[in-house]
Amino acid sequence: xxxxxxxxxxxxxxxxxxxxxxxxxxxxxxxxxxxxxxxxxxxxxxxxxxxxxxxxxxxxxxxxxxxxxxxxxxxxxxxxxxxxxxxxxxxxxxxxxxxxxxxxxxxxxxxxxxxxxxxxxxxxxxxxxxxxxxxxxxxxxxxxxxxxxxxxxxxxxxxxxxxxxxxxxxxxxxxxxxxxxxxxxxxxxxxxxxxxxxxxxxxxxxxxxxxxxxxxxxxxxxxxxxxxxxxxxxxxxxxxxxxxxxxxxxxxxxxxxxxxxxxxxxxxxxxxxxxxxxxxxxxxxxxxxxxxxxxxxxxxxxxxxxxxxxxxxxxxxxxxxxxxxxxxxxxxxxxxxxxxxxxxxxxxxxxxxxxxxxxxxxxxxxxxxxxxxxxxxxxxxxxxxxxxxxxxxxxxxxxxxxxxxxxxxxxxxxxxxxxxxxxxxxxxxxx
Amino acid sequence: xxxxxxxxxxxxxxxxxxxxxxxxxxxxxxxxxxxxxxxxxxxxxxxxxxxxxxxxxxxxxxxxxxxxxxxxxxxxxxxxxxxxxxxxxxxxxxxxxxxxxxxxxxxxxxxxxxxxxxxxxxxxxxxxxxxxxxxxxxxxxxxxxxxxxxxxxxxxxxxxxxxxxxxxxxxxxxxxxxxxxxxxxxxxxxxxxxxxxxxxxxxxxxxxxxxxxxxxxxxxxxxxxxxxxxxxxxxxxx
Numbered sequence: 283x284x285x286x287x288x289x290x291x292x293x294x295x296x297x298x299x300x301x302x303x304x305x306x307x308x309x310x311x312x313x314x315x316x317x318x319x320x321x322x323x324x325x326x327x328x329x330x331x332x333x334x335x336x337x338x339x340x341x342x343x344x345x346x347x348x349x350x351x352x353x354x355x356x357x358x359x360x361x362x363x364x365x366x367x368x369x370x371x372x373x374x375x376x377x378x379x380x381x382x383x384x385x386x387x388x389x390x391x392x393x394x395x396x397x398x399x400x401x402x403x404x405x406x407x408x409x410x411x412x413x414x415x416x417x418x419x420x421x422x423x424x425x426x427x428x429x430x431x432x433x434x435x436x437x438x439x440x441x442x443x444x445x446x447x448x449x450x451x452x453x454x455x456x457x458x459x460x461x462x463x464x465x466x467x468x469x470x471x472x473x474x475x476x477x478x479x480x481x482x483x484x485x486x487x488x489x490x491x492x493x494x495x496x497x498x499x500x501x502x503x504x505x506x507x508x509x510x511x512x513x514x515x516x517x518x519x520x521x522x523x524x525x526x527x528x529x530x531x532x533x534x535x536x537x538x539x540x541x542x543x544x545x546x547x548x549x550x551x552x553x554x555x556x557x558x559x560x561x562x563x564x565x566x567x568x569x570x571x572x573x574x575x576x577x578x579x580x581x582x583x584x585x586x587x588x589x590x591x592x593x594x595x596x597x598x599x600x601x602x603x604x605x606x607x608x609x610x611x612x613x614x615x616x617x618x619x620x621x622x623x624x625x626x627x628x629x630x631x632x633x634x635x636x637x638x639x640x641x642x643x644x645x646x647x648x649x650x651x652x653x654x655x656x657x658x659x660x661x662x663x664x665x666x667x668x669x670x671x672x673x674x675x676x677x678x679x680x681x682x683x684x685x686x687x688x689x690x691x692x693x694x695x696x697x698x699x700x701x702x703x704x705x706x707x708x709x710x711x712x713x
Numbered sequence: 714x715x716x717x718x719x720x721x722x723x724x725x726x727x728x729x730x731x732x733x734x735x736x737x738x739x740x741x742x743x744x745x746x747x748x749x750x751x752x753x754x755x756x757x758x759x760x761x762x763x764x765x766x767x768x769x770x771x772x773x774x775x776x777x778x779x780x781x782x783x784x785x786x787x788x789x790x791x792x793x794x795x796x797x798x799x800x801x802x803x804x805x806x807x808x809x810x811x812x813x814x815x816x817x818x819x820x821x822x823x824x825x826x827x828x829x830x831x832x833x834x835x836x837x838x839x840x841x842x843x844x845x846x847x848x849x850x851x852x853x854x855x856x857x858x859x860x861x862x863x864x865x866x867x868x869x870x871x872x873x874x875x876x877x878x879x880x881x882x883x884x885x886x887x888x889x890x891x892x893x894x895x896x897x898x899x900x901x902x903x904x905x906x907x908x909x910x911x912x913x914x915x916x917x918x919x920x921x922x923x924x925x926x927x928x929x930x931x932x933x934x935x936x937x938x939x940x941x942x943x944x945x946x947x948x949x950x951x
Binding site for chain 2: 504539638
């Protein structure tokens, strides 16, 4: 497979979205090698707490050990292959015990015992044989409480992999006076009938909102205006929606920053620093914790979304993230999480909750139209109505410094070009 | 607000000086001016308003008032539970017909001015505000949703879709003068393009009587599959 023939600097061949072999290779070359987000440490607070997840095609789970360390293990008993945890989350107690023949393992996956152990006398089964322990992810690391694992023993460290996209987690945590967030233990899961790349491209695509989301933006703007006329002020969450219907020129004025490895940032557009009493109380707490200068540095970061390519979209100012799990070339699961800023006023959580409910819930008034576009997009690309996907907007018009590409127009398709630059590197690389 | 509203077409942001902090120090904030021509609307005539699909006719449902025996207003006299139940059932059937008929305004009108439509994620949740929800909408937000799905460029509304609600197991959980808490179960089928989806669960209505009419103060919807993955989304109220 010569993937380089499928990707030009300004266009890509449709099969990168549709072909099963390419998809399988993506899982092998990208998803099962890079650092994949497993969850937040607060999802497994107690020893024995687990959360099931998938890394590429591999069913895995993260579990808190007795020493407090978090382990990421394959969900497979080394005896006969049966999955060891059977729910999405729960607590296994003091040890992992297989439901089939009661092989048991320490919480770090190490072999512990079997019933009637003399039955294995003289065989290769025993604590000394690593094949008798649950296979762990090759590498596990965390950044500011966010746990990642890689199935590849080699490759960049987590920090190197995240690069400057790590600001996603800094921007989230620095808004807490104790520098930490904790998970809201609800996960919205939504399936899109399209390739995972549609999502990743869409997140930083500043041309689409006022087209795709016009109906919601206009409808919300109308009610926002009505409430303002009646009461003088409309709740901020109307603005979350009405902003989607802004003028093309306004969207063009924002900027995307596109990093190596396909990561990127869409800079702020929502004006999430109003001067209401809740915000002032929150900022006062931060000033007390970090001083005025640091607080200003933290709160003036202009971030709307940060993308960690190829699967994570972090909306740090609103403490939520969407994580992709590709299922097939035309099917992708997104898991959507929300976090609380530890120690911050309840009102700040509630304000961001409106965005979680209105935009990220399964009754979303925003993503509904995205998902519809991507479904139709997938069908279009599966057809023989054309071979190429165009990423020509502002091609040649961006600025590059030290491998970072800055769009000079918000609507530049630099985002997609940069993602495919990384994609080719991953896909062409021999493992 | 630590930002400059951008009106019209401000110049592209100045070039970063290299430090991560400076890169993100951008003051551009998009404010929806609420003007007439925004986004795609500005490209005439492609996105000029088209006629919204006309709602389908709703089968006649006898108005509850004509069913209740005079003098037996629910809750007002002893032994009125059967009458109350009958009136409430007719009210809930009408609600289903309005939803299936896409008569969104008529559906919204079933709510009191402070009425709320709420679909929590877990059965344990007790407050419509302050916890993650699938829907958490007061009447204003319901108007946004109606405005959205009836807008000519609500792209997700282009594919044919329709629903069929069946409602039953109606139980009055609690009764006070002029107020009823009612539990019922529903099954909704939804056809979208060529695919049928099924949704089921429990309604909990808090109903009040205002000017002789039953009104919804709270409609709580507990989907039995609320925590399962949603294959695509819910467009409107269930």
